[in-house]
Amino acid sequence: MRALVKAHAAVGIELQDIPKPTVGPNDVMIRVRRTAICGTDMHIYNWDAWAQKTIPVPMAVGHEYSGEVVEVGSEVQGFKPGDRVSGEGHITCGYCRNCRAGRRHLCRNTQGVGVNRQGSFADYVVIPAFNAFKLPAAIDDEIASILDPLGNAVHTALAFDVVGEDVLITGAGPIGIMAAAIVRFIGARNVVITDVNDYRLDLARKMGATLALNVTRDSLDDAMKQLGMQEGFDVGLEMSGNASALRSMLRTLHHGGSVAMLGIPATEVAIDWNEVVFKGLTIKGIYGRQMFETWYKMAAMLQSGLNIRPIITHRLPVAEYQRAFEIMGAGQSGKVVMNWET
Ligand code: NAD
Ligand code: ZN
Numbered sequence: 501m502r503a504l505v506k507a508h509a510a511v512g513i514e515l516q517d518i519p520k521p522t523v524g525p526n527d528v529m530i531r532v533r534r535t536a537i538c539g540t541d542m543h544i545y546n547w548d549a550w551a552q553k554t555i556p557v558p559m560a561v562g563h564e565y566s567g568e569v570v571e572v573g574s575e576v577q578g579f580k581p582g583d584r585v586s587g588e589g590h591i592t593c594g595y596c597r598n599c600r601a602g603r604r605h606l607c608r609n610t611q612g613v614g615v616n617r618q619g620s621f622a623d624y625v626v627i628p629a630f631n632a633f634k635l636p637a638a639i640d641d642e643i644a645s646i647l648d649p650l651g652n653a654v655h656t657a658l659a660f661d662v663v664g665e666d667v668l669i670t671g672a673g674p675i676g677i678m679a680a681a682i683v684r685f686i687g688a689r690n691v692v693i694t695d696v697n698d699y700r701l702d703l704a705r706k707m708g709a710t711l712a713l714n715v716t717r718d719s720l721d722d723a724m725k726q727l728g729m730q731e732g733f734d735v736g737l738e739m740s741g742n743a744s745a746l747r748s749m750l751r752t753l754h755h756g757g758s759v760a761m762l763g764i765p766a767t768e769v770a771i772d773w774n775e776v777v778f779k780g781l782t783i784k785g786i787y788g789r790q791m792f793e794t795w796y797k798m799a800a801m802l803q804s805g806l807n808i809r810p811i812i813t814h815r816l817p818v819a820e821y822q823r824a825f826e827i828m829g830a831g832q833s834g835k836v837v838m839n840w841e842t
Contacts, residue, residue: 502840503560503622504821511547515821518560521618521626528579528629529571530587534645535621535818536564537828537836539673541614545825554615562621563589563614566635566644567840576629586644587620588631588651588795589613590788604791605655621821623840633795638803642812646674646835647798650808651789652762653678653739654798659760659784660735663687668720668733669709670749671740671763672700674835677707678808679737684708685806688735690727694720694745699832706810715745720752733757743769750775758782811835817842 505516523529544551544561555561569583579585592599592607599607611617613627635644653675667688669676672695680693685708693709695701701712711723724732732754738746741763749759750771761783775781789795802808813834816824821838828836 501623502818504562504818505558505560506544506555507558509547509552509557511545513545513561513821513825515818518622520624523571523573523626525573525575526628526630527573527626528569528576528585528632529624529626530565530567530585530620530632531570532565532567532620532623532625532840534566534641535562535838535840536645536649536812537562537824537838538564538649541621542825542829544615545829556616559614559617560619560622561614562619563612564645564648565620565625566641566647567625569632570624572629579629579632579634583632584635584641584644585632586635586647587613587625587627588633588789588791589615589620589648590791591617591628591631592791594630605788610788621838633792633799636799636803639799642815642837643802643808645837646808646812647795648789649675649835650678650798651794652786653682654801655789655794656737656739656760656762656786657682657686658794658797659786660758660782662735664689665734666690666727666729666732667692667735667737668749668752669693669737669739670745671695671738671742672697672704672709672712673739674811675762676737676739677704677709677834678811679739680704680709681707681806681808681811682801683737685801690729692720692723692727692733694748695740697831700834703810703813703834707808715748720748724752731755736760738763741765747771750781753779753781755779756781758784760784760786762786812837815839
């Protein structure tokens with residue numbers, strides 16, 4: 501079968517012919533139809549320090565996908581060939597305390613599809629049936645291929661009550677932009693999003709942000725004045741991993757405000773803890789998606805009208821994967837989806 505393989509401990513990814521995976525008793529095999537490129541895949545492509553210490557070589561990569569079940573293991577119940585699915589990319593142990601309590605997103609033994617084990621940029625991928633998510637008809641293959649990052653956005657956006665609240669999102673990457681659409685959809689009042697990239701800020705405006713600010717030019721304080729906000733933001737969603745973005749968020753949050761932190765800083769970040777202490781802020785780290793509450797909530801939102809289609813800005817056949825990675829790497833895109841039915 502075809503697969504996009506991290507073949508060597510160096511920059512790049514190759515389209516190769518590799519053996520089809522085999523199905524264990526508790527697994528499903530999925531014929532992949534669409535895949536999307538994640539920031540993680542860019543780290544792997546660029547072979548940065550994180551990738552060098554994390555990714556086994558050679559390995560097929562990728563973890564954002566949709567497809568159709570073509571084979572089920574002997575012990576699997578609830579799935580059959582023909583089911584349209586996407587997959588939760590975090591494979592959890594099932595026996596640790598958090599797993600046993602249903603808090604699978606907090607499993608300390610998590611393995612990532614396309615990170616620690618064979619990925620989904622391939623004609624076929626095998627995952628535990630537990631990780632497969634059956635798709636309602638309302639969610640088509642291309643939207644289904646981005647449920648993993650949409651799930652990050654939903655998990656973060658639902659971490660605190662945003663109904664009627666003023667929300668600041670730092671980072672208009674695909675996840676930040678989708679988060680803006682989500683918090684508007686569920687009833688936030690003002691949604692301000694920041695970035696340093698005008699292409700992405702334009703996309704954020706199209707997808708529902710009240711104001712989209714380029715922090716190299718625009719002031720957050722002026723924006724707050726313009727919106728008539730006296731006291732500060734109620735909820736912050738940190739989706740950039742950038743230190744100065746986090747600091748500006750802590751500074752502009754209202755007393756008693758809450759921060760959900762999804763962005764992953766590359767290094768340690770110093771903050772003014774006085775902001776946290778004297779304003780009584782709550783900061784919560786967000787990892788992955790809740791299994792599977794986030795999946796059910798996002799499916800329900802999509803079924804009831806949440807429109808995230810504009811975040812998919814590029815669609816390419818898998819043969820043009822090099823261009824797909826270039827587009828994603830250049831930052832002038834939302835999500836880039838590759839078609840495996842070509
Ligand atoms: P992305 O890298 O595409 O988006 C980050 C955005 O932040 C970029 O558009 C960048 O221009 C912007 N940015 C840079 N400096 C900024 C500044 N000073 N102020 C505001 N914005 C600034 O990433 P993404 O795929 O949208 O993911 C968002 C973040 O979430 C990343 O840090 C990613 O690593 C992280 N992530 C975390 C999890 C998790 O489970 N915790 C899962 C997926 C992604
Ligand atoms: Zn576990």
